[in-house]
Amino acid sequence: MTETEAIAEKSDKKLRTSLNTWDLLFLSLGGIIGSGWLFAAYAASSIAGPAAIISWIIGGVIVLIIAMNYAELGAMIPRSGAIVRYGQYSHGNMAGYFMAWAYFLSAVSVPAIEAEAVIEYANPYVGNGSLLYNGVVLQPIGIFFAALLMVFFFFLNYWGIKVMGKTNTGMTWWKMILPLVTILLLVTVRFDVANFVTLAAGSTGSGFMPYGFAPVMAAVATSGIVFSFLGFRQGLDYGGESKTPQRSIPIATIGSVLIGILIYVLLQVAFIGAINFGDLGIPNGSWISLAPLASGAYLNAPITALNSAPFASIASSVGLVMLTYVLFADAYVSPSGTLNVYLGTSMRTLYGTAALGYLPESLMKVDEKRRIPVMPLVISLIVGIIFFAPFPSWYKLVGFITSATVFTYLIGGPALRSLRRNAKELKRPFNLPGSSILAPLAFIGASLIVYWSGWPLVGELAIAIYLGLIVYVIFYFAKKKGPSRKDIHTSKFIKAGLWVPVYIIVLSIESFLGESAYGGYNYVPYPWDILMVIIVAIVFYFWADHSGIRTEEIEEIVTLDSQYLKPEDEPFKTGGGE
Amino acid sequence: MNKYVLGTIVGIIIGAIGLGLLIYQTLITTSVGVNVGAIPTIGILYAFIFALGVIIAIAMASLNSPTRPGSK
Numbered sequence: 001m002t003e004t005e006a007i008a009e010k011s012d013k014k015l016r017t018s019l020n021t022w023d024l025l026f027l028s029l030g031g032i033i034g035s036g037w038l039f040a041a042y043a044a045s046s047i048a049g050p051a052a053i054i055s056w057i058i059g060g061v062i063v064l065i066i067a068m069n070y071a072e073l074g075a076m077i078p079r080s081g082a083i084v085r086y087g088q089y090s091h092g093n094m095a096g097y098f099m100a101w102a103y104f105l106s107a108v109s110v111p112a113i114e115a116e117a118v119i120e121y122a123n124p125y126v127g128n129g130s131l132l133y134n135g136v137v138l139q140p141i142g143i144f145f146a147a148l149l150m151v152f153f154f155f156l157n158y159w160g161i162k163v164m165g166k167t168n169t170g171m172t173w174w175k176m177i178l179p180l181v182t183i184l185l186l187v188t189v190r191f192d193v194a195n196f197v198t199l200a201a202g203s204t205g206s207g208f209m210p211y212g213f214a215p216v217m218a219a220v221a222t223s224g225i226v227f228s229f230l231g232f233r234q235g236l237d238y239g240g241e242s243k244t245p246q247r248s249i250p251i252a253t254i255g256s257v258l259i260g261i262l263i264y265v266l267l268q269v270a271f272i273g274a275i276n277f278g279d280l281g282i283p284n285g286s287w288i289s290l291a292p293l294a295s296g297a298y299l300n301a302p303i304t305a306l307n308s309a310p311f312a313s314i315a316s317s318v319g320l321v322m323l324t325y326v327l328f329a330d331a332y333v334s335p336s337g338t339l340n341v342y343l344g345t346s347m348r349t350l351y352g353t354a355a356l357g358y359l360p361e362s363l364m365k366v367d368e369k370r371r372i373p374v375m376p377l378v379i380s381l382i383v384g385i386i387f388f389a390p391f392p393s394w395y396k397l398v399g400f401i402t403s404a405t406v407f408t409y410l411i412g413g414p415a416l417r418s419l420r421r422n423a424k425e426l427k428r429p430f431n432l433p434g435s436s437i438l439a440p441l442a443f444i445g446a447s448l449i450v451y452w453s454g455w456p457l458v459g460e461l462a463i464a465i466y467l468g469l470i471v472y473v474i475f476y477f478a479k480k481k482g483p484s485r486k487d488i489h490t491s492k493f494i495k496a497g498l499w500v501p502v503y504i505i506v507l508s509i510e511s512f513l514g515e516s517a518y519g520g521y522n523y524v525p526y527p528w529d530i531l532m533v534i535i536v537a538i539v540f541y542f543w544a545d546h547s548g549i550r551t552e553e554i555e556e557i558v559t560l561d562s563q564y565l566k567p568e569d570e571p572f573k574t575g576g577g578e
Numbered sequence: 579m580n581k582y583v584l585g586t587i588v589g590i591i592i593g594a595i596g597l598g599l600l601i602y603q604t605l606i607t608t609s610v611g612v613n614v615g616a617i618p619t620i621g622i623l624y625a626f627i628f629a630l631g632v633i634i635a636i637a638m639a640s641l642n643s644p645t646r647p648g649s650k
Contacts, residue, residue: 162641163641166637166638166640166641167633167637169636169637169640170632170633170634170635170636170637170638170640171633171637173632173633173636174629174632174633174636316617321604321607321617321621322600322601322604322625324617324621325600325603325604325617325621325622325624325625326600326625326628326629328617328621328622328625329622329625329626329628329629330625330629332626333626333629333633
């Protein structure tokens with residue numbers, strides 16, 4: 001065992017294990033019901049029309065399949081900051097590093113997104129309505145208040161996992177009940193069935209799917225749908241602090257996505273049924289008029305108001321005054337709750353990355369009193385605030401984060417299958433049935449979501465991931481001089497992880513060549529582009545699956561019997577794997 | 579009475595005050611319509627107080643819930 005691994009092992013044991021199944025489920029749900037529920041229904045219907053409902057189902061099912069793969073890994077090896085660690089466990093240093101880097105990029109920026117969502121929602125009530133946010137980007141005073149919000153939740157996390165977890169439970173109850181009340185009231189007061197079938201004059205296609213199927217899939221990645229569901233990872237990332245990980249992690253991971261699908265599909269249905277085209281000054285069925293113009297502004301004042309506060313605007317327009325007030329209040333509560341959760345996730349990601357040896361060992365130091373790693377929390381706060389600079393608007397950030405996060409989920413399926421071969425002796429409290437099908441499906445699904453993020457975003461993601469190489473080289477030379485991890489850069493690890501840097505390049509090329517609805521140059525139009533992505537994904541899946549090795553980390557977990565499973569906990573019962 | 583029970587009661591009181599004020603504000607609000615910018619800001623504050631009370635009450639009640647023997 002290297003020095004870094006020994007410290008990581010010690011630090012893992014110092015973390016307080018005080019979260020029960022409900023806490024873990026609510027952490028995942030708290031990540032899922034954030035700013036997404038306030039904005040994504042509007043954004044999705046402006047892209048896909050009423051067929052946005054299908055977008056939610058597609059996005060939800062893909063994320064569910066990905067989550068099921070991680071449920072087995074999470075229950076098998078529960079760790080804080082788990083997601084960054086599984087790539088390393090199954091495919092060694094190179095794949096582990098790339099995944100950790102991509103996940104780091106996404107995890108540290110989500111608190112910034114949620115803080116921005118709060119400020120954008122508050123904007124109409126402060127000053128002249130453009131003091132905090134001018135409709136396109138946050139203003140300096142808006143950035144100041146967003147940073148202040150992050151500082152508040154920094155302290156909530158600092159008080160320890162128990163206070164943070166229970167506060168989140170309270171917030172998540174609120175966040176779950178309010179969307180359900182909104183659905184019930186909107187459907188009761190105003191629900192126009194014609195909105196689901198009316199086709200705008202001069203348009204072709206069907207009223208339900210006015211712009212064809214390609215935008216339905218584009219909406220999955222770019223309107224915040226997948227972004228909303230990605231919160232399932234909290235159950236994994238906080239898994240090392242669970243009292244009963246082998247039972248709680250699968251329930252939290254899979255259960256949260258299922259509840260999320262139900263709530264979001266119903267919200268989308270309620271939103272579409274409640275839209276009054278006459279009030280908005282646009283023809284019936286003209287969903288595309290809700291989208292921003294090339295300048296970033298909106299067609300008229302009512303649409304601008306609807307965009308800034310979609311559900312509150314609708315509630316107000318149908319006379320639901322109390323709901324309007326509560327929705328505006330929730331615009332602060334829901335994203336704040338998600339900010340609270342993700343600040344902790346960001347901290348655990350940094351901790352997990354340090355435990356792999358890619359960041360200084362000081363980031364693994366667990367505070368004796370709080371029993372959390374304090375330094376990663378401080379860094380998460382600082383880096384999150386820095387993220388306000390290059391991406392100063394909610395919608396601009398979402399696409400990038402979704403792609404970066406989903407890219408890291410590519411490894412879930414191959415990791416599960418290769419660990420079944422290379423770590424047969426590890427106990428599997430949750431044994432995913434049909435994994436030979438579900439693992440490649442998760443890989444294909446994650447590939448499609450990255451592709452749907454569109455060009456040039458996928459290219460930008462590739463650049464961001466390759467920038468990680470520079471950090472890797474610095475890290476390599478620094479480590480080479482030190483006493484630990486002398487074999488960090490062996491050909492074994494390059495062979496096991498080479499598919500990762502190659503695949504991001506291939507995905508970028510696919511995105512460049514692909515359908516124009518996803519920003520590509522239409523060399524491979526729909527539906528051939530989808531076929532291309534699926535076939536290439538299958539090839540890369542088998543490459544990734546067969547690249548898996550028995551790593552030192554797995555060897556140590558087996559040797560030291562350090563799965564951290566609690567003997568008193570009942571395992572999760574399933575139909576069994578194959 | 580431990581600090582968590584006290585916290586739960588405080589949360590319920592804050593929530594009840596917020597709800598009362600919110601109902602009052604709802605009854606006197608006349609500006610409704612798609613332009614939500616016209617809605618009085620004070621109502622949002624009352625709704626926020628209500629939400630805060632609910633969240634504090636649930637969080638404190640959860641913190642007060644008994645832990646299983648042997649758990650940390």
